[in-house]
Amino acid sequence: MPPAIQSQPKIITLEQYEALPEEQRAEVFDGFVYDMASPSQIHQRLLLKLSAMLDSYIERKKSKAW
Secondary structure (H helix, E strand, C coil): CCCCCCCCCCCCCHHHHHCCCCCCCEEEECCEEEECCCCCHHHHHHHHHHHHHHHHHHHHHHHHHC
């Protein structure tokens, strides 16, 4: 059985990128469009905790510098 033919991604122009629907989450690298998934709830929770930890660390360093 011959291998399945896969369509090759097409390079898009800036005008084509700007014409994409606003609600479509996509990025373009070297002219190729890559759909982006929405972040998961776990991802968002981890991001929030990491952000809080970094903020706390920076505040502690600032208070010691004064």
